[in-house]
Amino acid sequence: MTLRALEKRLSAVHHFVWPCSLLALALPNGGCSSPDSPASPTEPAGPESVEVRSEALATTLGNLTAFSPSGSTFTLSAGADKVRIRFLQPDVFRMELAPGGTFTDPVAGKVLQRTDFGQVPVTHADAGDYYRIESDALVLRAYKKPLTFALYKKDNATLLWREQSGLSWDDQGTQQKLVRGADEQFYGGGLRLGAWALRDLTVPIKVFNSWKEGENASPAPFYMSTAGYGVVRNTWTAGSYQFGATVSTRHGEKRFDAVYFAAGHPKEVLDRYTDVTGKPFLAPLFGLEMGHADCWSTHDTDPDKGPVNRAGHLRTPDVIAYAQAARDNDMPGGWFLPNDGYGCNYEDLPSTVKSLHDRGFYTGLWTSTGLANVAWEVGTAGTRAIKTDVAWIGRGYKFAFEGVEQAVAGIESNSNARRFVWTVDGWAGTQRNAVVWTGDTKGDWNDMRFHVPALAGAGLSALNYASGDVDGIYYGSPDTYSRDLQWKSFLPVLMSMSGWGNVNPERGYNDKQPWRFDDAHKAIHRKYLKLRQRLLPYLYTMSRIAHETGVPSTRAMVLEYPNDPKARDNTTSQQFMAGDAFLVAPVTSNTATRDGIYLPQGTWTDYWSGKVYVGPATVNGYAAPLDRLPLFVRAGSIVPMWPQMLHHREKPKDPITLDIYPPAQAGSASFSLYEDDGVTRDYAAGRYAKQAIRVEVLANGTMAVAVGPSQGDYTGKPTSRRYELTIHMKSAPARVVLDTTALTYHASRAAYDAASEGWFFDPADRSGVLSIKIPQRSLSTSFGVSL
Numbered sequence: 001m002t003l004r005a006l007e008k009r010l011s012a013v014h015h016f017v018w019p020c021s022l023l024a025l026a027l028p029n030g031g032c033s034s035p036d037s038p039a040s041p042t043e044p045a046g047p048e049s050v051e052v053r054s055e056a057l058a059t060t061l062g063n064l065t066a067f068s069p070s071g072s073t074f075t076l077s078a079g080a081d082k083v084r085i086r087f088l089q090p091d092v093f094r095m096e097l098a099p100g101g102t103f104t105d106p107v108a109g110k111v112l113q114r115t116d117f118g119q120v121p122v123t124h125a126d127a128g129d130y131y132r133i134e135s136d137a138l139v140l141r142a143y144k145k146p147l148t149f150a151l152y153k154k155d156n157a158t159l160l161w162r163e164q165s166g167l168s169w170d171d172q173g174t175q176q177k178l179v180r181g182a183d184e185q186f187y188g189g190g191l192r193l194g195a196w197a198l199r200d201l202t203v204p205i206k207v208f209n210s211w212k213e214g215e216n217a218s219p220a221p222f223y224m225s226t227a228g229y230g231v232v233r234n235t236w237t238a239g240s241y242q243f244g245a246t247v248s249t250r251h252g253e254k255r256f257d258a259v260y261f262a263a264g265h266p267k268e269v270l271d272r273y274t275d276v277t278g279k280p281f282l283a284p285l286f287g288l289e290m291g292h293a294d295c296w297s298t299h300d301t302d303p304d305k306g307p308v309n310r311a312g313h314l315r316t317p318d319v320i321a322y323a324q325a326a327r328d329n330d331m332p333g334g335w336f337l338p339n340d341g342y343g344c345n346y347e348d349l350p351s352t353v354k355s356l357h358d359r360g361f362y363t364g365l366w367t368s369t370g371l372a373n374v375a376w377e378v379g380t381a382g383t384r385a386i387k388t389d390v391a392w393i394g395r396g397y398k399f400a401f402e403g404v405e406q407a408v409a410g411i412e413s414n415s416n417a418r419r420f421v422w423t424v425d426g427w428a429g430t431q432r433n434a435v436v437w438t439g440d441t442k443g444d445w446n447d448m449r450f451h452v453p454a455l456a457g458a459g460l461s462a463l464n465y466a467s468g469d470v471d472g473i474y475y476g477s478p479d480t481y482s483r484d485l486q487w488k489s490f491l492p493v494l495m496s497m498s499g500w501g502n503v504n505p506e507r508g509y510n511d512k513q514p515w516r517f518d519d520a521h522k523a524i525h526r527k528y529l530k531l532r533q534r535l536l537p538y539l540y541t542m543s544r545i546a547h548e549t550g551v552p553s554t555r556a557m558v559l560e561y562p563n564d565p566k567a568r569d570n571t572t573s574q575q576f577m578a579g580d581a582f583l584v585a586p587v588t589s590n591t592a593t594r595d596g597i598y599l600p601q602g603t604w605t606d607y608w609s610g611k612v613y614v615g616p617a618t619v620n621g622y623a624a625p626l627d628r629l630p631l632f633v634r635a636g637s638i639v640p641m642w643p644q645m646l647h648h649r650e651k652p653k654d655p656i657t658l659d660i661y662p663p664a665q666a667g668s669a670s671f672s673l674y675e676d677d678g679v680t681r682d683y684a685a686g687r688y689a690k691q692a693i694r695v696e697v698l699a700n701g702t703m704a705v706a707v708g709p710s711q712g713d714y715t716g717k718p719t720s721r722r723y724e725l726t727i728h729m730k731s732a733p734a735r736v737v738l739d740t741t742a743l744t745y746h747a748s749r750a751a752y753d754a755a756s757e758g759w760f761f762d763p764a765d766r767s768g769v770l771s772i773k774i775p776q777r778s779l780s781t782s783f784g785v786s787l
Contacts, residue, residue, distance in 0.1 A: 057175050057250075059099070061166035064144040067131055072122040074133055077101075078147045083167070087120040091137040091263050092272050094234075095149070097167050097174065097256035104255060107234050110401060111221075111429045112259060113278045132156070138262050151229065151262060160229045160262055164246055167256055173237075175250035176258070184227050185568050186243045187266070187460040187558065190220030190426065191436045194450050196457025196556050197570045198223070198243045205239035205251070207396030207425050211439035213450045218426030218436040220461040221251065222273065226558075226568060229262040230269040232277060232428050236398040266562055267551045270462050274550030278432030280464035282547040284384070285648045285678030286362045287420045287435075287493055288539055289334025290529060292322070292513050293366060293387065294498040295344035302343040316346040322513065323359045329515035330526055332533040332646045336361050337387055341368035349381040357382070360647030364420070368392050370403075374410030378417075386410060387422040390439075396425040404434045416680045422495070431462045431550075435493050438468035443476020443512075448484055449574070449588040455491060456576035459552030459559070464543065466554065469497035471512055478521045479590065479626060485514060485525055486629040487586035489532040490578035492543055492553045524627045530644060537640040537656065537673060542579040544674040553579055561600045564616070572598050581637035581661075582607075585622075585630035594622040594630045603635035603664035605728060610767030633728075636669035637661045638693050648678060655722035655773075660695055662703060662727065668696040676714045687714040691779075703727070703787040710779040723774035725785060730768045732761035733787035738774060 066077035072087040082101045087093045094115065096103055125132045130150075133140040139156040142149055150162035164177040186198040189205060194213045203223075208215040221239055224230030231249075233239065239251035261272035274280065295301065296319040298310040312318055319338040326333050336356055339346045346352075346365065353363045364385025365377055369392055377383045386407040393400035400423070408419040421434040430436060438454060441447045451468050458466035470488055471481040488494045498511045514525035532539075542553040551559065555577040561567035575585040575597060583604065585597040599615035606613070608628060613619065622630050633639075641657040642648075663669055676688035689712035695705050705725060710717075736743045736759040744758035752760035752771060759772045770787075777783060 057168040057173060058170035060168040061097075061147045064131075064142065064147045067142070069124050072120040072135075074122075074124065074142075076131075076142055076147060078166075083147065085133060085140065085142075086115075087122050087135050088115055088259070088276065089117050089272065090120055090135040092117075092259065092261050092276065093135075093138070093140065094259045095256070096258075097169070099169055099254055105234070105257065107236060107257075107398075110398070111232070111427070112234050112276055113429060113432070114276055115259075117275070151260065153228075153262075160227050161225070169254055169256070171254055173250050173252045174254060174256040175248060176256065178247040178249075180243070180245055180247050181225075181227055184225055185558075186223050186225050186241075186247070187457065187556070188220065188223035188230070189241065189457075190216055190222070190428075190461045191218040191438065191454060191458040191463055191466050192216050193438060193441075193454045195570045195573050196453045196460055197558075197568065197573065198241075199569070201243055203241045203243070205241060207238070207394075207400075209390050209394050209396075209425065209439070211441050213446075217424050217438045217454075218430060218458075218463065218466075220426070220428040220430075220463070222277075222428050222461050223249075224261075224266060224269045224273075224460065226266075226562065228264040228269075229260055230266075230273055231258050231260045232273060233258050236401075236427075238397075266460070266559055267549070270460075270550040270552075274431065274462050277429045277462070279548065279550055280431040280462060280543075280546045280552070281419055281433060282543060282683065283435075283465060283493065284362075284418045284420055285536065285540060286334035287385070288536055288543070289332060289533070289647060290514070291335040291337065291364075291385075291493075291495040292326075292333065292498075293337035293340070293495060294319075294322075294511065295340040296322075296338045297344050297346055300345075305343050306340075315348070317348050317352050317355070319352060320355045320359075322511075323356050323361050326361075326513065326515055327359055327646060329522065330646070331513075331515045332529045334361060334647050335364055335385060337364045337366050337385065339366050341366045341387075341389060342391065349377065349383070353382040360649060367407075371406055371410050374407075375414050378411055379414035384411065384415070384417050385420040385422070388424075390424060393423065393425055397427060400425040401427050401430065404430065408433050412681065416682070418679070418681055426463070428461070431464060435465040435467060436463050437466070437495070440474065441468060441472040442474045443471035443480050443484070445480060445589050447472055448480060448586070451484075452487070452576070452586050452588060453556075453570070453573040456554055456556040456573075459554050460556055462546075462550045462552065464546035464552040464554075465493050466552075467491050467493050467495065469512075470494060470514075471496075473497045473512075476512065478517050481512065481514075481517065482521050482524045482626055483587055486528050487584055489528040490554075490582060490584045492539060492546075527627065528629070533646070534641040534644060534657075535639070536648060537642055537653070537675070538579060538581070540678075541640070541672070541674040545579075555579070557598070557600065564600050566598050566616070567600055581633055581639050583632040583634065585632075587624050587630065592623070592625050594624045595620040597622055597630055597632075599632065604632040605635070605661055605766075607631040607633055608766070610728065610765075610769075612767070633661050635661055635664040636667070636695075638669060638671035638695060640671070640673050640693075652718065653721075654718070655724050657724045657726060658693060658705070658707075660705065660725060660727045662695055662729065663697050666697055666699040668694060670694045673710075675710070675717070677716050680715075682714060686712070688712050689714060689717060689779075703729075703733075705785045706782065707784070708782045718779065720776050720778045722776050725770075725772040725774070727770040727772070727787075728766065728768065729770055732763075732770065735787075736770075736772055737786045739783055743772065 062078045068075040074085040076083045084096045130141040130143040139152040148163040151160040189203045221233040234257040237252040242248040362384045366387040393403040407421040423434045426436045496512045557567035557572040597619040604613045639659040673691040676683040691710040692708040746752040746760045
């Protein structure tokens, strides 16, 4: 079979077009597709396509021959070769190698978005066999014979890393080798399809576009270590990171350019990393609601790529019936992609956008060819999301990164809307621009299994918005769909994707929207989507935290428990924290029980039953019938919830419920609720509000909840609202006092529901829940509730 024939056959399976990485393997010259003609394999590979060789590199830095300081910058020479060190912050510095002495930066600020944080005080001294370069946080030793480096904390005794040998290079790449610590663990590499704890693994930092376990959906040239540091390589080239007894990291270019973040705690490392590479973007509120993608314009599609004249999918306005079906089936959701760029176009777009908007949905478009019409699509038709795909951005690296930047500009240059772009083949810095998703994966238990660590692990590279198609794009079943939707409902973003190629749909195939199933499975989907919709103020606040700090919403256990040995390795790879409150333990096999749920130190409450566990503990035999996701809440959590609605514009967000799991012992907990208009970029100019909520438990058992004023303003901000507190506790209080006034006790749920204020305790509700209604309050005032 010829290459062209093989390409055509693969393209006929859904929408697959040969990506650059596969063409490079197939063609003798490593050829890659042209930017102007993505399917053409005739253009020679660009520099970002260079593969990294596995053999040793030819040249290694020699002895130090000159040391030249200049403020916080130091240039070290080893003959004609030079290394430049520049401190960006007290615990952040950049190291560059210039073989031959000429420094270059072909990345030109795309990855390292910000490197100027002002002057950093740095001193230096000759310590005999090394120079000591010292900031307020770190000591970098530059050994003289040969020129090698080691990094220490400020005490110049606590080692963070040291080179085993000097930086080495040849025409094919540059390499750094570090000595691995006795129990050192490693994380990062981007959205990697599989385990997030990387010790003893070799991790390719390259684009694959085949989306199998152990490969990357969106690689990032970044990793961090439990020794207390992280590092990003400023490069567009592919790489390979080996985390064996020797930690060997290499990329395919004859230069070395890396920024080190030695902040200690992994959350602090992510904060510094995103100081330099950009904070995660803040998605619009509709983007946190479930989305749906398919082709609704099959009247003229290519028969080699998908069905022609598919019933219910003839022309773009046919999507309106699906939107109405979602509402008729009482299913929350926020957006549709009604086209597939692989030959599936669109018609009547402005009227379709309006009709979808009237039903509570925003509209996006999918492109495999570029953005020639984006100004009209966004500015006139009113679309608000873009999904890129491999036929356009599949060569990855700089090309894909700039394609995503074009998509961002297409939305933000033609509206005051926020960026909401989905992409594969992301890179370091993509977190500031796009959602990354896992590509064309399958709806089966095995793919679901490796998605759990993949999406939690993506956050360890600051990819806050990482997701995968619910139940994959290929195959699937009602049970795998329900299980997959359960846990993905706790991700920042989620989407269903109905395949329209020759694999899907097939005879008997149902579209992969949650209402296109039997009643029993629909009930499960409705349950979790409704819960997610109520949790949106919590999830939105978590995304704001990610936007401010780089700490993701979906958190591998190590982010919350970095000193717990079981949280540091893949023992906990099949669970994650959704923000700082929820521990999610997905069921990824065909079973009704869940084993191996690890609860770290502290007190944990089963979300469904109210049963309390004290960690550290491993829970086996957890009863998890098909409708139950193992879900636990950490003591000290405050979870804001909206009233039930199908989309965030449906009705006022009043009352707001504060679901409180008090500290298990005397102590306090707090939460800062974030709010803005949810749609525009006005928040970037300070148009937002925060409201502090605090709960305190005293040694005598007295409890107090303090709700502060909402500080800040934005368009559409209400002036007042009602509140409901639901406090998880074992017994009823003697009385409940609002400020200085005792609230009315109601003896029954019916009486409480009918009242405008007061309290009710239900011992049968999840082992005990106290419900408190607070009448309308001005958002400019504070109040307190004491028990």
